[in-house]
Amino acid sequence: MATKGEVKKEVFESEEDLAVSLAKYTAQLSDKFCKERGAFSVVLSGGSLINSLRKLVEPPYIDSIEWSKWHVFWLDERVVPKDHEDSNYKLAYDGLISKVPILPGNVYAINDTLSAEAAAEDYEARLRHLVKSNVINISAASGFPKFDLQLLGMGPDGHVASLFPGHPLVKENEKWVTFIKDSPKPPPERITFTFPVINSSAYIALVVTGAAEAGAVQNALGNSQNSEKLPVAMVSPEGELAWFLDTAAASKL
Numbered sequence: 501m502a503t504k505g506e507v508k509k510e511v512f513e514s515e516e517d518l519a520v521s522l523a524k525y526t527a528q529l530s531d532k533f534c535k536e537r538g539a540f541s542v543v544l545s546g547g548s549l550i551n552s553l554r555k556l557v558e559p560p561y562i563d564s565i566e567w568s569k570w571h572v573f574w575l576d577e578r579v580v581p582k583d584h585e586d587s588n589y590k591l592a593y594d595g596l597i598s599k600v601p602i603l604p605g606n607v608y609a610i611n612d613t614l615s616a617e618a619a620a621e622d623y624e625a626r627l628r629h630l631v632k633s634n635v636i637n638i639s640a641a642s643g644f645p646k647f648d649l650q651l652l653g654m655g656p657d658g659h660v661a662s663l664f665p666g667h668p669l670v671k672e673n674e675k676w677v678t679f680i681k682d683s684p685k686p687p688p689e690r691i692t693f694t695f696p697v698i699n700s701s702a703y704i705a706l707v708v709t710g711a712a713e714a715g716a717v718q719n720a721l722g723n724s725q726n727s728e729k730l731p732v733a734m735v736s737p738e739g740e741l742a743w744f745l746d747t748a749a750a751s752k753l
């Protein structure tokens with residue numbers, strides 16, 4: 501399905517059309533990986549992405565996807581209790597996980613009783629264990645975990661995960677998971693995958709909607725005059741990168 505390093509870009513007339521296509525893309529990859537290796541490791545973002553995945557919980561996908569083979573992870577998480585309004589877990593649980601038969605043991609939420617630093621260490625340790633048990637692949641090229649699909653959103657400032665423009669964490673190249681205590685977007689304490697993990701992915705869908713995001717999309721994909729490379733422009737997976745844009749987000753291209 502993917503050529504190594506391939507970048508695809510599709511611009512949709514409406515967010516509704518985008519959501520239909522994103523569900524199809526996710527379901528096709530689920531089918532491919534479930535057949536090939538009997539498991540599908542999926543990484544979710546928070547924010548508007550979860551709403552854009554809403555078609556997955558409708559026919560035909562709700563009945564055709566092998567949900568019991570899904571293993572669900574978070575690209576980043578806010579260090580708040582799981583039932584807190586700011587929790588990316590809660591967002592995904594309410595919008596997706598509670599509506600489909602994903603096995604509770606295959607949902608890898610952060611330990612919300614720990615500090616940000618300890619939660620990041622704990623999450624990385626759990627990923628290392630899951631690599632050993634082949635739930636998550638490892639990249640032969642980078643030595644970092646190679647998730648089957650990472651579903652990325654982006655903020656208007658061009659941040660992905662909890663990797664913000666100008667923040668030293670964008671340069672982290674050893675840890676798999678790290679933490680931030682001064683996030684410019686509230687809440688301040690978060691854990692996040694690092695770029696080597698993001699960029700070892702087999703497939704990434706980058707889902708961006710709305711006019712407020714157009715400048716950052718231009719920075720990554722267009723002829724931007726701005727020489728500072730935003731975090732979103734650093735997304736460059738080993739496998740396929742597929743941009744899902746609406747016309748407003750693509751308006752400066």
Ligand SMILES: O=C1O[C@H](COP(=O)(O)O)[C@@H](O)[C@H](O)[C@H]1O
Pocket residue numbers: 544545546547548549575576577578588652653654655656659660661662685
């Ligand atoms: O804080 C976060 O923001 C980004 C973007 O969110 P959006 O609401 O602008 O789509 C999100 O991808 C990330 O997971 C989240 O923690």
